[in-house]
Each structure stands twice: as C-alpha cells, then as structure tokens.
Amino acid sequence: MPTVTIDEKPYRADVGETILEVAQRNGIWIPTLCHHQALEPYAACRICVVEIDRGGWWQVVTSCNYPIRRALTVRVNSERAIRARRGVMELLLARCPESPQLRRLANRMGVEGTPYPHIAAAQENCILCNLCVRVCSERIGASAISMVGRGGDRTVATPFRMSSEDCIGCGACAAVCPVGTIDLIFHEDEVEISPFETRVTLRRCAECGRPVGSELVNEVLASRGGPTLVEMLAGDAYCLRCKRKKLAERLTAAVPGNGSGRAAQERSLPGGTNVQTGLHAGNPRSIRVGEAG
Ligand code: SF4
Numbered sequence: 315m316p317t318v319t320i321d322e323k324p325y326r327a328d329v330g331e332t333i334l335e336v337a338q339r340n341g342i343w344i345p346t347l348c349h350h351q352a353l354e355p356y357a358a359c360r361i362c363v364v365e366i367d368r369g370g371w372w373q374v375v376t377s378c379n380y381p382i383r384r385a386l387t388v389r390v391n392s393e394r395a396i397r398a399r400r401g402v403m404e405l406l407l408a409r410c411p412e413s414p415q416l417r418r419l420a421n422r423m424g425v426e427g428t429p430y431p432h433i434a435a436a437q438e439n440c441i442l443c444n445l446c447v448r449v450c451s452e453r454i455g456a457s458a459i460s461m462v463g464r465g466g467d468r469t470v471a472t473p474f475r476m477s478s479e480d481c482i483g484c485g486a487c488a489a490v491c492p493v494g495t496i497d498l499i500f501h502e503d504e505v506e507i508s509p510f511e512t513r514v515t516l517r518r519c520a521e522c523g524r525p526v527g528s529e530l531v532n533e534v535l536a537s538r539g540g541p542t543l544v545e546m547l548a549g550d551a552y553c554l555r556c557k558r559k560k561l562a563e564r565l566t567a568a569v570p571g572n573g574s575g576r577a578a579q580e581r582s583l584p585g586g587t588n589v590q591t592g593l594h595a596g597n598p599r600s601i602r603v604g605e606a607g
C-alpha cells in the first residue's frame with residue numbers, strides 16, 4: 315500500500331487509485347467538473363489540477379485521472395496549484411458566464427470573474443466536458459448526442475442538430491451536466507430535452523399527475539430484460555411520492571395503535587413484509603420496508 319503525502323500529511327492509498335480518490339476519501343477538497351463516479355476519468359476540464367513531486371521539480375497533473383503506483387508527494391493547496399486551477403476557472407467562466415453552478419464553484423475557489431471575452435455563441439453555456447455524451451453512450455447505450463464541429467464551433471448536438479430518434483428521454487445527460495446546460499422541459503404529454511429540441515412521450519403519475527419518466531425508458535428497460543419502470547414503481551403508475559404515501563396509508567391501517575413504542579416499531583405484516591419504522595415512529599416519511607427473506 316503506497317503512501318500518498320498530500321500537503322505534508324501522509325495517507326494510505328491502494329495501487330491504481332487516483333489522487334482525487336485518495337483526497338476525497340480523506341476529506342481534502344479538490345474542485346471537479348468533468349468527473350463523475352458513474353464514468354471512467356476523462357480529464358477534459360482540468361479544474362482538478364494539483365502538483366506532484368517529480369524528484370526535484372513539481373509537475374502539474376490532473377488529479378482525477380492520475381493513478382497511484384508508488385509513494386507520491388502531492389501539493390493540492392500550493393500557490394501554483396491554486397493559481398493553475400483559478401486560471402482554468404477563468405477560462406471556463408468565459409464559456410458559461412450565466413451558469414449558477416459554475417459561479418458557485420468559482421466563488422468557492424476565490425474566482426470572482428473572468429478577464430476573457432465570452433466565447434462564441436455555438437459553445438455558450440457548455441464547458442465541453444463530454445459527460446453528457448459519455449453517459450448517454452456508455453451508461454444508457456443510446457448515443458443520442460455527440461460532440462460535433464471543430465475549434466470554436468465544437469459543441470454537443472444531436473445528429474444533424476434535429477430531434478434525435480435515439481433519445482429515450484431518460485434525462486441522464488441533464489443529471490450529469492455540471493453547469494446546468496441541459497434541461498428537461500415537461501409539456502402536457504411529452505418531455506423535451508433542451509437544448510437538443512428532442513421530445514419523447516411522457517408517463518405521468520396516475521395519482522397526482524407528476525412526471526414519472528418517459529414511455530421509451532419503460533420500453534428500453536423491458537427490452538433489456540430488467541424490471542420496467544412500471545414494475546420498479548411496484549406495479550403502479552405512481553410517482554415515488556404517491557407510492558410512499560400509499561405505502562404509509564397501508565402501514566398505518568395495518569399496524570395497530572399506529573406504532574409509537576419499540577414493540578410497535580417492528581412488526582410483520584401479512585404477506586411476509588417485514589416492517590421497521592424509523593426513529594420517528596408515526597411519521598410516514600421515516601418508514602422503511604424490506605421483504606422478509
Ligand atoms: S452540455 Fe453539459 S455535460 Fe454536455 S459537454 Fe456541455 S457542459 Fe458537459
């Protein structure tokens with residue numbers, strides 16, 4: 315187990331772990347943007363740079379993809395590392411000056427603005443981190459979007475910049491985008507993935523009408539042999555909030571005395587369902603349910 319010394323403190327690391335993983339595990343903050351636990355490191359944004367000791371000189375490397383092989387000395391909060399990260403942030407702010415997420419991160423890094431002019435409109439509000447493209451192809455298997463164009467025109471787009479037939483409307487791209495560029499806009503019967511102008515049919519909660527997902531997600535899950543969206547929602551077309559509410563109603567009706575003491579907190583319901591209420595007995599939000607083995 316190699317030792318990684320970060321800002322003069324030693325930490326144990328596994329071979330193959332990245333500097334970022336060791337730092338995060340030990341509560342040392344390094345800003346990240348293009349890094350996501352669901353995907354392999356990609357090192358596109360360079361906001362996570364740190365210095366490593368090369369035996370007499372210090373090299374600036376991206377911490378999110380730098381693997382630990384042997385003992386390593388790292389500077390996260392040296393003047394040079396901080397300056398390098400702030401320089402990257404100033405460049406990124408020129409791309410996404412309006413992004414609240416990026417501005418929050420910039421504030422935390424002590425960057426108040428950017429001396430650079432705003433980037434061309436084609437790239438506005440996108441730091442080209444590639445997270446949306448990668449999650450769509452590598453995790454969802456849809457490949458509905460890709461990087462297109464070169465230089466100043468490089469951007470994320472659907473094929474021919476038209477509504478994508480491959481999009482299943484899962485919203486993974488919007489979920490991973492670190493600067494909030496991608497939005498899900500809910501229409502009456504459709505969900506629109508903006509700015510890609512792609513629309514897919516929407517499934518709404520049978521109880522309250524809230525959106526619960528796209529019909530295509532349901533079909534894709536079924537075609538892959540896994541549980542469908544409807545099955546995941548316990549056989550009901552309810553949103554999670556309504557499902558929880560209905561479950562609470564069932565439990566309240568099933569547990570005599572409405573469960574205030576310890577004895578009432580752990581009971582078995584007919585059908586083998588093992589019910590354990592949480593710390594706040596009687597509060598439906600704290601109820602956890604597990605099927606008895
Ligand atoms: S749209 Fe968001 S996730 Fe996609 S490349 Fe741009 S910044 Fe990254």
Ligand code: FES
Binds near residue numbers: 348349357359361363
């Ligand atoms: S988070 Fe490391 S390069 Fe983007």
